[in-house]
Amino acid sequence: MGAAMVNRVVTGAHYGLRDWLLQRITAVVMFAYGVFLLGYVLLHPGLDYNAWTGLFSSQVVRAFSLLFLLAVYFHAWIGVRDVVMDYVKPAGIRLTIYVLVVLALLLYVIWSVIILWGI
């Protein structure tokens, strides 16, 4: 722990532009899915259980749904990370929140696959 050691910080890598772009791409994916699902529900008034599961029995819809959910999780990670970066200064607490958020999102990925293909 020499004083001459370079003071390295755990922030400021080179992910800025990539994440900025990813945040926008995932936003467009989520919007497209939102329009699709909202449109479907509005065009099918009196939607019941059979019609609802019928929609999700299609592999294309399942894949699109998973793509949407993955977009949500990436988007959530970048967004929450940026917010935490701005307001939570102590490195320990910040790291703890990061780890918890990443673990939660990874669990959501597994959960999403179970929901979509486990039925």
Place this chain on the structure above:
Amino acid sequence: MNKERPKHLDLSKIRLPLPGFVSITHRITGVLLFLALPLLLAVLQNSLRSVQTYTQLAEILHHPFAKLVLFGVVWAAIQHTCSGIRFLMIDLDIGKRLAQARTSSKITLAASFVLTLLAWVRLW
């Protein structure tokens, strides 16, 4: 040159401009939506799992407290989407000037208010 300059760093004395208000609202609704994720996944799961869980879910969602939570999530999603579209447009160099940024902030807030109202009427 040791001029006493006015410092305006007291947040309570700084009036947040409208575009700033839209920005912080985008952050708050974003965090709220993140926190709502397990709830929304549970809703999706129960809506698909079986007729029993589907009917049960429909009953639960009729409860006033559930409606309130759902209303909050719907509002957050709509508000976040509207301000998100605004940010995307600013990225595309649309509405970058101050006056336009103020106008688009007003449009964003008005649009999300109207859309939330529409969703509310449609859902109940």
